[in-house]
Amino acid sequence: MRITVVGAGYVGLTTAVCFAHLGNEVMVVEKVQKKVELLKDGRVPFYEPGLEDLLVENLRKGRISFTTQLSEGVEFSDLIFICVGTPQNPDGSADLSQVEEVAKETAKLMNSYKLLVEKSTVPVNTHKLIKRTVERYLKIRGKSMEFDVASNPEFLREGSAVQDFLYPDRIVIGVESQRSREILQELYKDFTCPIIFTDPATSELIKHASNSFLAMKISYINMVADLCEKVGADVRLVAEAMGYDKRIGREFLRAGIGWGGSCFPKDIKAFIRMAEDQGVDFSLLKEVDKINTRRAQQFVDKVKSVIWSLRGKSLAIWGLSFKPNTDDIREAPSLKIIPLLLKEGAFLKLYDPKAMDNFKALYPPGKDLTYAEDMYDAVKDASALLILTEWREFEEADLKKVKELMELPIIVDGRNIYDPKKVRELGIEYYGIGVLNL
Structure with missing residues (x-):
């Protein structure tokens, strides 16, 4: 399939390179010219095991290309993945200005059906705001054409992102139409993991619910670790024994100095x-x-x-x-x-x-x-x-x-x-x- 990925950050680049590796033709739209030049030369601007090797391989095979022009990306494909940043505002909410910009500019450029897919982590019901924005700018142009907005959250762990993309635990897809469902079903047809189709709001919520639960497990075992130190117990053995319970699981029960990162x-x-x-x-x-x-x-x-x-x-x-x-x-x-x-x-x-x-x-x-x-x-x-x-x-x-x-x-x-x-x-x-x- 032909795929456009908007944003060459951590999520966008991993998504683009892995889709190319699976045999798709991918065009990446990135505003920063220096980053585009770097990527065209086969160099990744951050460290992620295995990603640069895959980039070089797919550049050689002609499966992936880079541009600074969104117009080229919109023309290239009807399937557009939105992978731009959603940084945190001072009040804790997500800054969705980059997502809005992609929706607005895509609406100004599109002349045929497009499926816009949220890959960035966004608050629940962001799909409604994207849909409203596209409709408004199509109306200004005097255009009436079909489009869809879908949600397909990423569950990539830094340090193992390539493996996580190619061999996921599950794929979550939120759609509102049969057309968008069929397109994304075709895209992921070779994956053997469970593919969960939901409405877009549920899909958007799943990402935040998942990450918050994992963070809760880490904070919980750290709280237990504090008690272990006071009473002379060993949190490593506590966590090991807890982890054998299938209802709990062994992952994210390692006590330490806390979680960090961008997620x-x-x-x-x-x-x-x-x-x-x-x-x-x-x-x-x-x-x-x-x-x-x-x-x-x-x-x-x-x-x-x-x-x-x-x-x-x-x-x-x-x-x-x-x-x-x-x-x-x-x-x-x-x-x-x-x-x-x-x-x-x-x-x-x-x-x-x-x-x-x-x-x-x-x-x-x-x-x-x-x-x-x-x-x-x-x-x-x-x-x-x-x-x-x-x-x-x-x-x-x-x-x-x-x-x-x-x-x-x-x-x-x-x-x-x-x-x-x-x-x-x-x-x-x-x-x-x-x-x-x-």
Whole structure:
């Protein structure tokens, strides 16, 4: 099929490249000329495992192209995926100005049937606003032509987005007409996972309901971790036993310093705001958000309890991205923890396999904050090692070497990546989250 994707951000580019990989012809519309030039050259402006290789392959096969002109995209295909940004407003609601712009400009350009598909995460009933906008601008043009608006939310996890797209748990599609249903049914016909057809409002709601529930699981196990520390229990074993219950599941029950990224923080606030606008009290989700917000200060308090005063102490930081296998630092716990450590007077040496360039843009090197060449360089002469992201290379680190390089062999593990017993047998003081800290 021929597909137009508007927006070459994380969701848009992953969607476009994967659809091309599946044999479709895809045109991507992106306003930023520099990004288009980069993509035409086969380079992805962010880190996502496997995505750049697929981009290069499909450029070579001629299945994917890029343009800055929406007119080219509207002419290219009757199937238009809207993958533009929906950033958070100060009140927690979603800024839908980019979605509105796509709807408006498409209506000005279209001369035949178009199916506009929401892929961006949007509040419930956004499809009605898109439909109204298209109708208004068609009326101004004196045009009367058929079009449809559908919802097809993404469920991509950064760090495994290609795998998530190609082998999803489910595909959710919200439609209002038989025509749009048949088009999207044809597009996804080779997928073997459950395909759930709903009305657009239900489809829009499913994304926010899913992400908010996952965030709730993380905050819940973090709350349990706090209790475990108080009573001498082990949250890792609590979570493992809970996870064997099929009603609960094992995913998202890993205690730590909280969730971040571009989805959970934004989506949970947007869901709360949506509910409030309808007179529904989402106090449960408000508490979920509060629990997560407290994690940064609690972690810094734990560090202070371990090494006493932080003033003048050299601390090694492993991990800046909000999760492994991405360079994304949006709403990362590191962005909250590092300012608190600096305020306490600590000297920090930071290392992350992929996210250091993004972090340097916010925190340039200075007298109290520097960047290491590798993870072992970061721990030289450090009074403690703080782990903020669970990168695999950290899990596989030579801890004997780490001990030899540090001034004081102390690890404060914000992600519970190590077995406390094994680390302590090496002569390293180890402090995790929700485990017995001796």
